[in-house]
Amino acid sequence: MKNFSLKESRITDGFWASRQTLNAEHTIPAVYKRFKETGRFDVLKCKKQDPPTHYGSDSDVAKWLEAAAYLLSRKEDKQIRAWYDEAVEDICKNQREDGYFNSYYQTYEPNEIFTKRGDHELYCAGHLFEAAVAGKEYLNDDRLLRFSEKYVDYIYERFVEKQDTGFVTPGHEEIELALYRLYNLTKVEKYKTLANHFLNVRGHYDQCNEPYNHSILDSQNHLPIREQTEAVGHAVRAMYLYIAMADMAKLTGDEELRKATEILFDDVTQKKMYITGGIGSSHHGERFTVPYDLENYTSYAETCASIAFAFFCDRMQQLTGEAKYGHVFERLLYNGILSGVSLDGEHFFYVNPLEMQNERKSFFAGHQVPFVHSPLSKRIKMFDCACCPPNIVRFIEQLPTYIWYADEEKNELILSQYISSSLSNDFVDASITSSFPQSGKICVKVDSKGKKITLKLRIPQWCDKKFENAKDGYLVYEGVFNGEEICVDFEMKVRLAYANGNVWQNSGRTAVTYGPLVFCAESTDNDFALAKVAISDAQNAVLEKTNDEYALRLQLPAYLVKNTKALYTFESPEYEECSLQMVPYFAWANREDGDMRVWFPYRK
C-alpha cells in the first residue's frame, strides 16, 4: 500500500490543526532559536566554535530543515524560508570536494572521518538526505538533493568499493531508511543498493571497529537482519533499522524480511511497550531490556523512540495494510509522542515517565547524583543532545501522510487516523470531520471518481461497539462513492485498562483511558497523596470537554487510603471516597511541579 503526500492530504481543523498551528508559530521558531544560540546553525560554515558542537549536531539541523520544508509547502513564512535557505546554502557550500559533509568532523577532527562507529556521521548524513527529499518534493529545491547525490557517491566509494573505513555498519541506524526515501523519490538504483548493502552486512561481523563502548546489542548488530526476532538495544536505532527493513521488504518483496519485521513489531507491542506507546524502558543505553520490564517512575520512553516507532507503524501499514499498525500509531500519537512537547509548544521532554514522585526526584536532583536516573518533572527549552525537539516538529508536519493508505491497483482505500482533513488526488477526493479525541464521532465523505472502490475505516482498538460490516479491524464499505457522508460514532468511553500479568510493576493495577487517550492524575489538581489512591471502576466518571489545550478533563470517583501513622499494619487499609481529577497524559507537567500517576491499584 502507499500513503499520500502532504500535497494531497492536509489537516483542515480540529485538535490537530491547532497543534499544527502551534508547531508553525511556536515550536519550529523556538527550535530554530535554540539551535542558533547553541551554534548548531553557525557550525554549518565549518569554522571552529567555543565550546565545540557535538558530532551529531547536523542531524538536529537536518530534522529542522525537513520540518521547515513541510511547513513552507503548506504555509509561506518569510522568516523560516530565510533560515532554511541560509542553512541549505551553508551545507552545500561547505560540502567537501569529495562529497563528505559533517560540520563537526570537518571542523574538529578532519583526520578521523569514518573511523568511529559511535559518532553518528552516517546518522547525520541520513537526516540530511531526508531533508533533501523533503526540499525536493515539497519546495522543488534540489540543492540538498544534489548535495546528497555527491555525498552518497563518497559513502559508496568508502564503504562499498574501497571498504577502508573504521567500521562497517552504521552505529546509529538512519541512513538506510533515508537512502530508500532518496530511491523512492529519484529511482536512482545506487541509493537502494547502498541501503541494501548496509542492511545485509549487518550481523555478519562479530565485532566492528568500535572506539566507543557500544555493545553489539546496542546497535542491533548481533544477528543478520532476517534472523532478528527480539527488539534489542537502543530503541530509536532499533526502530530506524526496522523501518529500513520494512522499506526493503516492500521494495524487494522479500517475504523473509517482511516476516522479520512483523515478528519484531509484535515483540515490541506484546512485551516492551508502555501503555503510552513509549519504548526503551532503560535510561542506560536508552534501550529495550527484557520482556515486561516496564517501570513507571524510571521509564525512559524517549520522545524520539515514540516518533520512530510511529514511523515504523506507518511502514508496516504500507507493507501489510493491517489495522493493528494503525492502532499503535494512534496510541503513540495521542500519548507518548504528544507528551514530548509542552502545551505552549516551546518546551520538551526527552524522557517521558509514567509516574512522577516529585519528592524523590527532587532529592536525587538536589544531590546531583549522575547515575541515578531522575526524570525531569517539567519540560525544558533545550537539551545538550537535542534530537527530540526537531523530531517532534517534523513529525507534526508529516502527520497528514499517516491518515490514509491506498492500494490503487486494487482500488482499496484505508482511513487509518481520524484527523479532520482533506485528501485530493487523481485516485479520490475525500474529507474527514473528526471530533477525536473529545468524542468518537467522525464523518467521512469520499468521491471515488466514478470507480468502484473498497473503503475501509479502521475500528479503533478501544472501541467495543459491534458493527455489521466489520472485518479484520476495519469497517468495510464497497461501491462507487459520490461524496455521500458516512458518519460513525466509535463511542469513546472512559475505560479501565490492565497490563499483562507478567508486568511486575503494574500487577494489580489499572490505568484510566478514554478513546485513544491515557489519563493521569497530577497532584496539582488533587489535594491528597496520589500514592494513596485506588480505583474500582470507571462507570461514574465525569468527562468534561474543554476549549483549552487539555481537550478533556476527567473526574473519577475513586478511593483514598485513610491516613495511618504506622508504616506497617495488619489492618487492611480503610478507604474513603474521593474524586480523582485527571488530565490526558500528553498534557501533564504543564503547571507547577508535583506528583503524577498513571497506574493505580485496582480495588474491586
Place this chain on the structure above:
Amino acid sequence: MKNFSLKESRITDGFWASRQTLNAEHTIPAVYKRFKETGRFDVLKCKKQDPPTHYGSDSDVAKWLEAAAYLLSRKEDKQIRAWYDEAVEDICKNQREDGYFNSYYQTYEPNEIFTKRGDHELYCAGHLFEAAVAGKEYLNDDRLLRFSEKYVDYIYERFVEKQDTGFVTPGHEEIELALYRLYNLTKVEKYKTLANHFLNVRGHYDQCNEPYNHSILDSQNHLPIREQTEAVGHAVRAMYLYIAMADMAKLTGDEELRKATEILFDDVTQKKMYITGGIGSSHHGERFTVPYDLENYTSYAETCASIAFAFFCDRMQQLTGEAKYGHVFERLLYNGILSGVSLDGEHFFYVNPLEMQNERKSFFAGHQVPFVHSPLSKRIKMFDCACCPPNIVRFIEQLPTYIWYADEEKNELILSQYISSSLSNDFVDASITSSFPQSGKICVKVDSKGKKITLKLRIPQWCDKKFENAKDGYLVYEGVFNGEEICVDFEMKVRLAYANGNVWQNSGRTAVTYGPLVFCAESTDNDFALAKVAISDAQNAVLEKTNDEYALRLQLPAYLVKNTKALYTFESPEYEECSLQMVPYFAWANREDGDMRVWFPYRK
C-alpha cells in the same frame, strides 16, 4: 536500664542455638579465611602487599576479633584462639610509637594520616576499640585495651588539643560509640570526653575538609546532633551516630539528646524502613532518601545497616525501657539481619532486596552496567567492601545480651526477645524456653532471689491476643519469683501486612507474615510467574514446621492472573486459584537463581 553480659546470658537451645553453632563452626572460620586470602590479616604487619588493601580493612579484622572474643568466651577453639592471638599481636606490635594504628595508612600513605575525612581511619579505630572491650571483658586479654589507651591519647592530642587534622568530625561514625564502650568498661573519663567532643562538634562546621565527594548529608554533619529530627545520609553511619547519641544521653541524662534519639528512631520506623527492618533504600550513597521511598527490587537495605539499627534498638531500650524498641529489634533479627547470611553460613548478602526479578537482573549484569543497581540474586563468599560478613558474626555472638533488660534499683526485669536461653547473676536466675519462630509458645522461669520484682514480658507487635495483665506493650507480673514456670502463647498466625498508603511502591499490595517472620515466594518453589500472583486472605494458609534451616514453609491459597497475549487489555484480569509456596524471607536465595517476591497485589 542495663542489659546483661555474655557471661550472664547464654543461648541454650532452639533456633538461635543452631545459628550460633553455624556461626562458630562455619561463619567465623569462613570469614577468617576470606580475610586471610585477601591480605586483611597479613597487612596488620604493615608491609606492602600487591594489590594493596583498603583503607577500611582493619575494621573488618576488628569485627572478626570482636566476634572471636565472644565466641571463645563461650566455647574454646584452639584454631580461632591462635588466629585471634596472632592478629592481636600484630596490631599491638605495629602500633606506632605515637599510638596511631592503621595498617593501610602506615603502609601506603604515612604522610596522609588524618587528612581524608572519607577514609575511615577513625571508623577502624572505633572497631579496634570495640574488639579491645570484648577481649578485656570476656577473655581478660588487655593487650588491645592498652593499645586503645595509647591510640586514644594520640587521637585526643590531634583532634582536641592540637586540632591539626584535615577534618574535624569522623566521616564514618563508629568511634563515638566505641569510646563510650571503653568508658563503660574502664570508667576512664578521657574516653567519654573524646566521644562527647566528636558528638558535640558535629554540625557546627558548615564544611569539613573533605577530599572525597561526601556531602554533609551523607555523614549527618548538617545539624548539631540535638537538632537532628530526620534520618538522613548513609544508613550505617546514621545508626552508629544515633547509638552514640543514646549512649551519651544515658550517661549524661541529657533530656534534649534523649528526645532527639526518640524522634530519629520514630522517623526511621514510621517512614523509612522496609518490612524486613532494612533501612537505607538507595544504592547511591547507601542511604536514606525521602519518606516512604521504599522500592522493592532496587531496595538496598544493607546487612550492616540492619545490624547497626538493631544495636540502636538495644540502646533505646536501655535508655527508655519501652517495648517498641524490642519490636523493631525482633523485626530485624528474623528478617533483615538473618537474610544477610546463607543457610550454610558461608555466603553473604550486602544488599537485601525485597524483590528479585531475575531476568531483569541478569540482563543488566550481563551488560555489565556499572551504574544501574542490580541486586545479587545469590549470596557470595566475599565482597571487596567486606563490612557485612564480620558484622554478622559479631552480632550472632552478641545476641544473648539483647534478651533481657533490667533496672536493678527499681527491681524491674524485662524480657525482650524470646530466645531459649539462661540468665544467671546476682540479681536473678532465669531461663527461657521458646519455640520462636515456629510458634508463639514460650515459658519463663525466674528466681528473683527472695526479692519482689516486676517482671515484664514484651508482647510482640504481631500478637493480637488480649491479656489482662498487659500494660504499655508488656505482660506485667509482680512478686517474689521462685522459679515457677510462666507459660504464654502469643499465638503466631499467618497474617497479611499492609504498608502505609504513602508508599508508592506497595500501594494496593500486601505481604505475608507469621509471627516475627516476613514470608516470600521464590520461583524455584512455584511453577508460575510471581508477577501474576494476587493474594486475598491468609485464612487457609497451611503452615508446615520443618526440621531444616527454613524452620517453616507455607502454602497459601492465592490467585493467578490467567495468561493473555496482549500487553494491555480492557478486560479486568481473570484469575484462577493457585497455591503459593512461601518460605521465610531470611531463607530466600539458598537454592537456584530465580525470582522472589514479598509484596503482592491485594485482591479483596
